[in-house]
Amino acid sequence: MSSSSSDEVDEMLNEDFEEMFDQQVDNFIDSIVDVQANKPKRRAYIERDREQGHNQLWNDYFSEHPTYPREMFRRHFRMNKPLFLRIVDRLSNEVPYFEQRRNAHGRYGLSALQKYEYLRRPTREDLQRLLDVGEVHGFPGMIGSIDCMHWEWKNCPTAWRG
Known part of the structure; x- marks a missing residue:
């Protein structure tokens, strides 16, 4: 009884241990897969309608019959319109940041007018x-x-x- 029964007990303990070990490994793998499955895959795209923003800016201040008069332009931008346009033209020709480029989706980014509108002396x-x-x-x-x-x-x- 001692030899055969101890072999049987050892075999049962080994089987129980292997089953517990397999269960722990399965649980660990499942937890890793669950964590990776819950990670966000992509950023949410926010439509900013840059083209409409440029058109609105142009119609408000730079068109032949702008929405706002010359005085409002001067008060808003703190310079006259010809000077503003000269600066925008020079920046867009000489500084790569101010060039309007296409993004990875082929859409145009902000125009030079839109980018320059945000430049100001810091308060x-x-x-x-x-x-x-x-x-x-x-x-x-x-x-x-x-x-x-x-x-x-x-x-x-x-x-x-x-």
Whole structure:
């Protein structure tokens, strides 16, 4: 009885252990699959109707018969319209950011008029917010951006050039 019964007990324990082990592995795999299945696959697309925004801006201020008079343009943009258009023209010809480009879907991005409309001199609140953000990130007193020219940074894009 000792030899055969101990072999039977060992075999039963091994089977129970293997069953418990298989169950634990299955549960672990299922939990990983469930977590990955719940991850969002894509960002939600938000239609911003950039073309309509450009057309509205053009009709409001730059068309032959604009919605708003010259005085409103001057008050809103703080310069006269010919100067504004000269600046927009020069920026769109000389600064790549201001060129209107197509995105990956072939749709046009913001026009130079739309991009330039947001440029303005920062207010005191803007400057203080920028200083606070810089200080939180370890750059007290910094308002501008870092271009990797004045300090060593191993992940700086200019270091990747080879």
